[in-house]
Amino acid sequence: MQNAITINNQQLSVKEYQGKRVVTLRDIDTVHNRPQGTAGRNFRVNKKHFIENEDYYKIQSDEIRLVGLKSPNGGIVVTESGYLMLVKSFTDDLAWEVQRQLVNTYFKQAKLKHKYTDYQRMMIETRTENARIRKAQILTRLAQDYDGTYRQVLQAHATLELTGEYLLPLPKIEKRTYTATEIGDKLGITANKVGILANRNNLKTDEYGAWYNDKAKGCNKEVPTFRYYEDVIPVLERLI
Structure with missing residues (x-):
């Protein structure tokens, strides 16, 4: 044999x-x-x-x-x-x-150097490609059951399986922000005190929040307002 x-x-x-x-x-x-x-x-x-x-x-x-x-x-x-x-x-x-x-x-x-034949390489590549296609199909079907962010995430991962890259970008996940009043309520201080501490210690940065345009009280004019991430709370606690 x-x-x-x-x-x-x-x-x-x-x-x-x-x-x-x-x-x-x-x-x-x-x-x-x-x-x-x-x-x-x-x-x-x-x-x-x-x-x-x-x-x-x-x-x-x-x-x-x-x-x-x-x-x-x-x-x-x-x-x-x-x-x-x-x-x-x-x-x-x-x-x-x-x-x-x-x-x-x-x-x-078997631990010696192994060389695949052309046929073996073709079969391995075919199986790998078929597996990627099946995964993409499953993700696409799942996406149909959702709306908004979940659908975008599933569709983006489906393109990754097919092409190796995100042809559809993943949706940006926004962190929740809080007004100075809301932060002050959590800490037991006024919104004005929150602003003073933030300005003195240079906390109005991308690390601790983001700037938004809000309507000013009593008029239709928009003014820049800094809204805080929850990450700022332990920092302010140490400063109080």
Whole structure:
């Protein structure tokens, strides 16, 4: 058998996925002389402990050629970490020897420099692109259920998934501002006192608030008025 490694007198065909050496559940049963289905049962029972894309991969039908699976429907393949987790219950002498062979010969070789074929690179790029498109579609559908800021945020992230950049800008989130009177009420002082402390200590800056044009009392003339962020309160408390 070409491109295979002998483990426990069994020919194990080499399988790699996303640059990692992997084995099927059937491979594990074969090299360990276990009844077919043993590794699969262990996997299902302990699946909550396995991390997808780290301990195992779900291979889709369109990727069978990449891995060398025989099932037309794809299947589960496990990495070195997943394999070692699966065979924890295999404690006989043979199991220890098979583990040593798999780790030292089969998995160790996967750490050598890996070169993708053109077909493999194409499939990886296609899967990555399809994943981005699916995410963008989900975000776009979610955006239809909202209005205003939430819709803008979701639509902006959808363009990021598709293009790698925000073609639609994220909405600017304005911080709440307070009048001098409102700040004074929080501190137990007058609005005039707030203004005096702010002017003396140069607190009317972008860090502590923003300038707005408000209508002056008794006329229609607009005058610049400084409104404060809540961040100014602890500063004023220390100054009082």
